[in-house]
Amino acid sequence: MKRRLLALCLVAVMAAAILSACSQKEEKTEETTVAEEASESNEKETLPETSKVVLNEVAHSIFYAPMYVAIEEGYFDEEGIDLELVTGFGADKTMTAVLSGSADIGFMGSEASIYTYNEGANDYVVNFAQLTQRAGNFLVAREEMPDFTWESLKDKDVLGGRKGVIH
Numbered sequence: 539m540k541r542r543l544l545a546l547c548l549v550a551v552m553a554a555a556i557l558s559a560c561s562q563k564e565e566k567t568e569e570t571t572v573a574e575e576a577s578e579s580n581e582k583e584t585l586p587e588t589s590k591v592v593l594n595e596v597a598h599s600i601f602y603a604p605m606y607v608a609i610e611e612g613y614f615d616e617e618g619i620d621l622e623l624v625t626g627f628g629a630d631k632t633m634t635a636v637l638s639g640s641a642d643i644g645f646m647g648s649e650a651s652i653y654t655y656n657e658g659a660n661d662y663v664v665n666f667a668q669l670t671q672r673a674g675n676f677l678v679a680r681e682e683m684p685d686f687t688w689e690s691l692k693d694k695d696v697l698g699g700r701k702g703v704i705h
Contacts, residue, residue: 594645632650
């Protein structure tokens with residue numbers, strides 16, 4: 539279990555480092571030509587108009603690091619998107635923000651949209667993207683447990699997620 543957690547943390551750090559390295563802009567030298575500068579000037583003039591988008595995420599998570607890097611590196615700005623990131627602190631609150639129109643996009647698990655649809659909503663949301671392949675849930679203990687089994691949790695106190703959230 540300890541190895542898996544360590545491996546997961548290392549993968550997240552490496553992914554953030556790779557994304558950061560890929561976004562480094564090339565330094566200009568004195569050899570930059572007038573044509574290159576003119577080309578860059580034309581590109582700036584043809585940038586799309588800025589569109590305001592409010593994205594309500596269910597919670598901050600290391601598993602969403604690629605999105606945070608894209609925000610910090612200005613990728614959304616480059617595409618003409620003025621992105622406002624809001625944390626909803628729960629899928630129910632994020633879904634409410636989307637349904638009420640206070641958020642354009644809700645960043646949450648698909649179960650929230652399934653619940654809304656099953657409750658008979660006339661204007662239900664549609665899932666259109668997937669960021670993570672697997673759930674980012676994990677179990678941490680105070681002491682090392684080299685021979686851990688799920689049976690070890692019987693009669694123990696476990697601190698879980700918010701009430702009503704699938705963890």
